[in-house]
Amino acid sequence: MDPERRAQIEEGAAELAKEYELLEYLRQELKLSPEGLSETLALPLEEVIRMTRQADVLLVAMQNSIAAAGGRISLLVEMPDKKPIRLDEIADIIDLQSDR
Template sequence: MARTLDQAFASLPEDKRRDLEQRGQDRLQQYRTLQELRKSRDVTQESLATVLGVNQENISRLERRNDLLLSTLRDYIGAMGGELEIVARFPDRPPVRLDEMFAEPER
């Protein structure tokens, strides 16, 4: 007899279940972050897709990903009228902006 997903999950060791639950929550939060950012700007997936020259399905997939190229994220933010900044923070020094390292190459 086949097991349900809940049964398989319940049979895992406690630490493994906690790890999987945390990873799921992290991914859900990442999904909500891009989607909520877009929505907070009153931008639809369709209009964003038009600006980026892709279809709406691509925007939906992008918003669900948990690993993006910086150039993709920069374009996504730029299409909403924003600018992506990368800042490294260390406990023993002031924040360092990495704008030049990730700037779009000149053509």
């Protein structure tokens, strides 16, 4: 495999792993679970899982398109009674936690 292509694939895999860590951090911090969302939204669990997968694919497609144009996506999570959190700030928190 071309070394440049291999580096791109490895970088993409690292980004996906970090995105998964971010999602898990948010779920824990906000006390969200697929089952909890299913109950809150009054939707079957299978529907919540399907919606999550669909949203993940859309977000990755948007991120790739914007990156190809030289841009960058920044997401802000705003919850009642909590300080707004940018996703890259959460990445920094996860990095600090993994250093322990």
